[in-house]
Amino acid sequence: MVSRIRTALNAAIRNATAHYNRGREFSRKRTLTRETVIRLLISAEGGSLAKILHDAGIQATASAFSQRRSQIPPEVFR
Secondary structure, three states, X not given: OHHXXXXXXXXXXXXXXXXXXXXXXXXXXXXXOHHHHHHHHHHOOOOOHHHHHHHHOOOOOHHHHHHHHHOOOHHHHO
């Protein structure tokens, strides 16, 4: 059951990132890819961004995460 939910969620994230590819954003290989940012936003349990990034094992600042988040259109989350 959990694996089917995870598979469906991963497919939805891949579909959303492919559909909302707006050009230059996320064109270079980075630690915070569009899929990574969306997964972190969905799985965030609260607390500071620095703690969320640390718990996920991602070496990026909260500022970098916020900047990458601003490059994702709100329609992706609808």
